[in-house]
Amino acid sequence: MNRLAIVGAGAAGVATFIAAVRAGVARTIYMIDPHPVGPGTAFSNTDRDILCNTSVDTMSVLHDVPLDFLEHLSCEGYASTAESFVPRFLVGRYLANRFVQYSAMAREQGVVVKYVSSTFKALKIHGHRRYELEFVDSPQVPSSSLMVTDVVFCTGFGPPRLPLVAQPFFNHSSFIKNPYPEASMLAMIPEKSRVLVMGSKLSAIDSAIVLCRDGHQVTMLSPSGEFPAVRARFMRSPKAAFVGEDIASVMAPGEEGCKTYSPSLHYRYVKYFSKVLRQNIGKDWSQQFSYSSTVLGRLKEEVEIAESGDSQWQEYVVDFMHAINGVHNKEDVYFDGSFHPRFERLLYRYITALALPNARKLLKYIEDGVLCVQGGEISAMDYSDRRPNAWNVSWGGEVHGFDTIVAATGYYQSRYVMSDDGRVELDVTGERGRHAITILPSMAGAHESFGGKESIWFVGAPARPRVWVPNALVVVTPLANQVIESMRQLPRVGAAA
Numbered sequence: 001m002n003r004l005a006i007v008g009a010g011a012a013g014v015a016t017f018i019a020a021v022r023a024g025v026a027r028t029i030y031m032i033d034p035h036p037v038g039p040g041t042a043f044s045n046t047d048r049d050i051l052c053n054t055s056v057d058t059m060s061v062l063h064d065v066p067l068d069f070l071e072h073l074s075c076e077g078y079a080s081t082a083e084s085f086v087p088r089f090l091v092g093r094y095l096a097n098r099f100v101q102y103s104a105m106a107r108e109q110g111v112v113v114k115y116v117s118s119t120f121k122a123l124k125i126h127g128h129r130r131y132e133l134e135f136v137d138s139p140q141v142p143s144s145s146l147m148v149t150d151v152v153f154c155t156g157f158g159p160p161r162l163p164l165v166a167q168p169f170f171n172h173s174s175f176i177k178n179p180y181p182e183a184s185m186l187a188m189i190p191e192k193s194r195v196l197v198m199g200s201k202l203s204a205i206d207s208a209i210v211l212c213r214d215g216h217q218v219t220m221l222s223p224s225g226e227f228p229a230v231r232a233r234f235m236r237s238p239k240a241a242f243v244g245e246d247i248a249s250v251m252a253p254g255e256e257g258c259k260t261y262s263p264s265l266h267y268r269y270v271k272y273f274s275k276v277l278r279q280n281i282g283k284d285w286s287q288q289f290s291y292s293s294t295v296l297g298r299l300k301e302e303v304e305i306a307e308s309g310d311s312q313w314q315e316y317v318v319d320f321m322h323a324i325n326g327v328h329n330k331e332d333v334y335f336d337g338s339f340h341p342r343f344e345r346l347l348y349r350y351i352t353a354l355a356l357p358n359a360r361k362l363l364k365y366i367e368d369g370v371l372c373v374q375g376g377e378i379s380a381m382d383y384s385d386r387r388p389n390a391w392n393v394s395w396g397g398e399v400h401g402f403d404t405i406v407a408a409t410g411y412y413q414s415r416y417v418m419s420d421d422g423r424v425e426l427d428v429t430g431e432r433g434r435h436a437i438t439i440l441p442s443m444a445g446a447h448e449s450f451g452g453k454e455s456i457w458f459v460g461a462p463a464r465p466r467v468w469v470p471n472a473l474v475v476v477t478p479l480a481n482q483v484i485e486s487m488r489q490l491p492r493v494g495a496a497a
C-alpha cells in the first residue's frame with residue numbers, strides 16, 4: 001500500500017498534503033517537520049505589521065478554489081478583499097486550519113495521517129519505491145527510520161545567508177542573524193537603539209518597519225541601496241499576455257553561449273517586455289514607472305503611481321511568472337544563467353515588489369528622519385563596548401556607529417544531492433552542486449544511480465533549478481497539484497511494499 005512522506009510542512013507541504021488527500025494517492029501520509037504543520041518559515045510571524053506582499057487572491061492552497069483563503073478570512077471574521085495584503089500570521093493560521101480540516105477528511109477515507117516531529121537527514125533507496133527516511137538524532141527524540149513508497153520534498157529555502165565580512169561576529173549577542181521571528185529580534189534590541197539592517201529587500205523591509213515603529217533609528221545598507229518596486233495589488237492576471245515560445249526565443253543565448261552576454265541581449269529583453277506591456281495595458285506604459293535617480297524620489301513616485309491606479313504592469317506579473325516557469329519546465333536543460341543579469345535584477349524588482357501599505361510606511365519613516373537607506377559594501381567592522389555605539393562599520397570610506405546589527409540578506413538556495421554513500425541528502429547551502437539530483441520537468445528527481453523512474457518529487461524552493469520563480473503560493477499550489485497528479489498516474493504499490 002502506498003505510504004507517502006511529505007518532508008517539510010510549510011505552505012508547500014500543506015498544499016501537497018491536501019492534493020494527496022483529494023487524489024487518494026496513499027493509505028498513509030507522514031508529515032515530517034520539526035516545526036508545527038502550517039506556517040513554515042514564511043508565515044510563522046506574529047506581528048500585525050508584517051504583511052504579505054501578495055494579495056489574498058493568490059494565496060489559496062486549493063488549486064481549484066482560488067478564493068479559498070478569502071473564504072477562510074471571512075469565516076474567521078477578518079475583513080478583507082481579494083486585493084488585500086493581509087498580515088502574514090493569518091496565512092500561517094489558514095494553513096494550519098486547512099491541514100486539520102483535510103486530516104479529518106483523510107481519516108474519513110480511511111487514510112492514516114501521522115505527524116513526525118523530526119528533521120530529515122537522508123533517504124536511502126532499497127529498491128524501486130522502497131525508500132528509507134533517516135532523521136537527525138536529538139537528545140529528546142532518538143532517531144528512527146521510516147519506510148515509504150513516495151516522497152515529496154517541500155523544505156523551503158536554506159538558512160539565512162550571512163555576509164562573510166561579519167563572520168567573526170556571528171555569535172555576538174548584538175549581531176542578529178535572522179530577523180524572524182520578529183518578536184525575538186525586537187526583544188534583543190535595547191530601547192532607542194541605532195540599528196544597522198543589512199539588506200534592502202523584503203525581509204530587511206519587514207525589519208526596518210517594525211524597528212522604526214518601535215522607536216529605533218534605522219539605517220538600511222545593501223550593495224544596490226535600492227528598494228523593490230511598489231505594487232497596489234498582486235492578483236491573478238486578467239489574461240495570458242506572455243507567450244512561452246516568444247520568451248524562449250528572446251532568451252536563446254545564440255552564439256555567445258549561456259554564460260556570456262552581449263549588451264544587445266539586455267535591450268532585446270527590454271524591447272520584448274515593453275512590446276507585451278504596450279499591447280496589453282490601457283495606460284501609456286512609460287507613465288507606469290518612476291525614472292527618479294534617488295531612492296526617496298523613486299519610492300515617492302512609485303507610491304503615487306500605485307495609488308493613482310496607473311501601475312497596470314502589476315496585473316501581468318503572475319502571468320509572467322507562470323509563462324517563464326512554463327519555459328523552464330519544457331526544456332531538457334536548465335535555463336540557469338539564461339537571463340542577462342542586469343535584466344534579471346530589473347525583473348526581480350517587479351516580481352518581488354513591495355506591498356503599497358509597506359511602501360507608505362517606509363516613505364513616512366524616511367521623511368520623519370528615522371530611516372535612511374544607503375548603497376555600499378561593508379569594508380570593515382568591529383565591536384567594542386567601551387564606546388557609545390559599540391559597532392563601528394565602514395563603507396564608502398566612512399565609519400558609522402551602531403548599537404545593533406540585523407542581517408536580512410536573504411537565504412541559501414538549498415539542493416538535494418547524492419552523497420558518496422548513495423543517500424539522497426539535503427545540502428542546505430547548495431554548495432555541493434556536483435552531486436545534485438536532477439529535477440525533471442515533472443518535478444520528479446532523477447540521478448544516474450536511480451535504477452529507473454522513482455517517486456521522489458520536489459515542490460517549492462527545492463524545485464528552483466527547474467522553476468524560475470518557485471516559491472510564491474500562486475506557483476506552489478499548482479505545482480503541488482501537478483506533482484500529486486503525476487504520482488497518481490504511477491502504478492499502485494502492492495500491499496507488501
Ligand SMILES: Cc1cc2nc3c(=O)[nH]c(=O)nc-3n(C[C@H](O)[C@H](O)[C@H](O)COP(=O)(O)OP(=O)(O)OC[C@H]3O[C@@H](n4cnc5c(N)ncnc54)[C@H](O)[C@@H]3O)c2cc1C
Binds near residue numbers: 009010034043052121
Ligand atoms: C520572509 C518571506 C516572506 C514571504 N512572503 C510571501 C508572501 O507574502 N506571499 C507568497 O506567496 N509567498 C511569500 N513567500 C514565499 C514563500 O516562501 C512561499 O509562499 C511558501 O510559503 C513557501 O513555502 P514552503 O513550504 O516551500 O517553505 P517554508 O515556509 O520555508 O517551509 C519549509 C518547511 O520545511 C521544514 N524543513 C526544512 N528542512 C527540513 C528538514 N531537513 N526536515 C524536515 N523539515 C524541514 C521547515 O521547518 C519548514 O517548516 C515568502 C518567503 C519568505 C522567506
